[in-house]
Amino acid sequence: MHLKLPNKIIDSLRRMLPAFIVATIVTFTVGIYYAILNSPPDYLQGDSMRIMYVHVPAAWLALSSYSFLALSCIAWFIFRNPIFNLFAKSIAPIGATFTLIALVTGSIWGKPTWGTWWAWDARLTSMLILFFLYIAYIMTWQTITNKDLAAKISAALGIIGFINIPIIKFSVDWWNTLHQPATISKLSAPSIHISMLTPLMLMTFAYVLFLITLFLIRYKIEILDQKILRVSS
Amino acid sequence: MSKKVKKRLITILLSSLVLIIATLLITMNLKDNIIYFYSPTELQGASIDKKNIIRVGGLVKEDSYEYNDKTKIYSFIITDNSNDVDVEFVGIMPNLFAENKGVVVEGLAIDKKKITAIKVLAKHDENYMPPEVIDALKKEGQWQEK
Incomplete structure (x- = not known):
C-alpha cells in the first residue's frame, strides 16, 4: 500500500519552502517587536512576564509535536506504511528542541517570579519526562541497526509515551503544583489582556511557521536517507 | 479494511485501554507523592x-x-x-x-x-494584566483582591 496523497501534499509544501522561511522570519520580527516593545509589562511580574511569549508557544508546540509523533506511530502500527515512520522521525528532534526551549525559558522565568530555577512539581517533572521520551525515541532509531526491529520498538515507545500528554496538560488541575493553571484554555472570562494576547498569538503563529519549515527540511533529509540506504544495500 | 488492519486496530484500542487504566490507577494511588x-x-x-x-x-x-x-x-x-x-x-x-x-x-x-x-x-496565578488596566478596574470597583 502506498499513500499518494500525503506525499503529494508534502511535495507541494516543499516547493513553498522559501516562502515558509520568509514568512517565519517576518512573523518572528513582528512578534518579537510586539513582545518586547509594543506591549505593557504585567501589573505583578513586570517585564519578566515577557518570557511567556517564548515559553508558552514552545510548550504548546512541544505537546502538539509529540501528539503528531504518537499518532504517526499508531498509523504505522495499523497500516505498516513506512511513510508514517518518516513523519515521526522528522518531528522528533524538532519536538525535543521545543521541549528544551520550554524547560530552559521556564527555568529562567521561575527564578525571578517563584524564586527558584526548578521545582519537582507535576507540571515541570512531566515536561522533563516528555524531553526524555523524545530523546529515547530518537536513540532507538540510532542504536538499533535492524530497521524492522527499530520501527517496532520506536513505535511502541512513541505510543506508550502518548499517555504523558494529557498528564502534562491536566497536571496543574489534578494536583497542587507550583506552576499556575492554563491561561488560554479557560472558557470563563479572559485572564489575559488583549494587549498581551496579541504578541502571544503572533509568537505562536511564528513558532508554527518555524515548525512547518523545520519539518519540511527534516522530512526531505529522511527521504534522502532512505534513498541512500536503498542504493547502498 | 483488510483483516490484518482490523486486527491491529483492535490490538491498539485494547492496549490503549489497558495503558490508560494502568496510568489512572498509578496516578491515583501516588496522589500524595505527586502533589x-x-x-x-x-x-x-x-x-x-x-x-x-x-x-x-x-x-x-x-x-x-x-x-x-x-x-x-x-x-x-x-x-x-x-x-x-x-x-x-x-x-x-x-x-x-x-x-x-x-x-x-x-x-x-x-x-x-x-x-x-x-x-x-x-x-503566581494565570492572570496577566497591564498595570493601567488594574488601576482602572480598581477605580470602578471591579477588581477583587483574592
Whole structure:
C-alpha cells in the first residue's frame, strides 16, 4: 500500500519552502517587536512576564509535536506504511528542541517570579519526562541497526509515551503544583489582556511557521536517507 | 479494511485501554507523592514526619506578614480560608511575595499549625494584566483582591 496523497501534499509544501522561511522570519520580527516593545509589562511580574511569549508557544508546540509523533506511530502500527515512520522521525528532534526551549525559558522565568530555577512539581517533572521520551525515541532509531526491529520498538515507545500528554496538560488541575493553571484554555472570562494576547498569538503563529519549515527540511533529509540506504544495500 | 488492519486496530484500542487504566490507577494511588505541596487543610489530615522536609502552600493571610528587625525572622500565616498555618522564615523573600498572594513554603513542621521554612516560593496565578488596566478596574470597583 502506498499513500499518494500525503506525499503529494508534502511535495507541494516543499516547493513553498522559501516562502515558509520568509514568512517565519517576518512573523518572528513582528512578534518579537510586539513582545518586547509594543506591549505593557504585567501589573505583578513586570517585564519578566515577557518570557511567556517564548515559553508558552514552545510548550504548546512541544505537546502538539509529540501528539503528531504518537499518532504517526499508531498509523504505522495499523497500516505498516513506512511513510508514517518518516513523519515521526522528522518531528522528533524538532519536538525535543521545543521541549528544551520550554524547560530552559521556564527555568529562567521561575527564578525571578517563584524564586527558584526548578521545582519537582507535576507540571515541570512531566515536561522533563516528555524531553526524555523524545530523546529515547530518537536513540532507538540510532542504536538499533535492524530497521524492522527499530520501527517496532520506536513505535511502541512513541505510543506508550502518548499517555504523558494529557498528564502534562491536566497536571496543574489534578494536583497542587507550583506552576499556575492554563491561561488560554479557560472558557470563563479572559485572564489575559488583549494587549498581551496579541504578541502571544503572533509568537505562536511564528513558532508554527518555524515548525512547518523545520519539518519540511527534516522530512526531505529522511527521504534522502532512505534513498541512500536503498542504493547502498 | 483488510483483516490484518482490523486486527491491529483492535490490538491498539485494547492496549490503549489497558495503558490508560494502568496510568489512572498509578496516578491515583501516588496522589500524595505527586502533589507538590499540602494546603493547610490537607496538612491537618496528613501524616507528617517532623524530620522530613514538607511543603505547604496557600494564600498569605492579610495583615499577617511581619519582620522582626532584631531576630531577622519573617513571619506570616498561610491560609486556605478554612485552616491556617504559621510560618517563620530567615532568608531572602522572593520579589512577588505579598499578602493575599499565593505562596509555597518548604521546611520542617513543628506541628500541624506551625512551620519553620527553609525556602519561600511565590506562586503566581494565570492572570496577566497591564498595570493601567488594574488601576482602572480598581477605580470602578471591579477588581477583587483574592
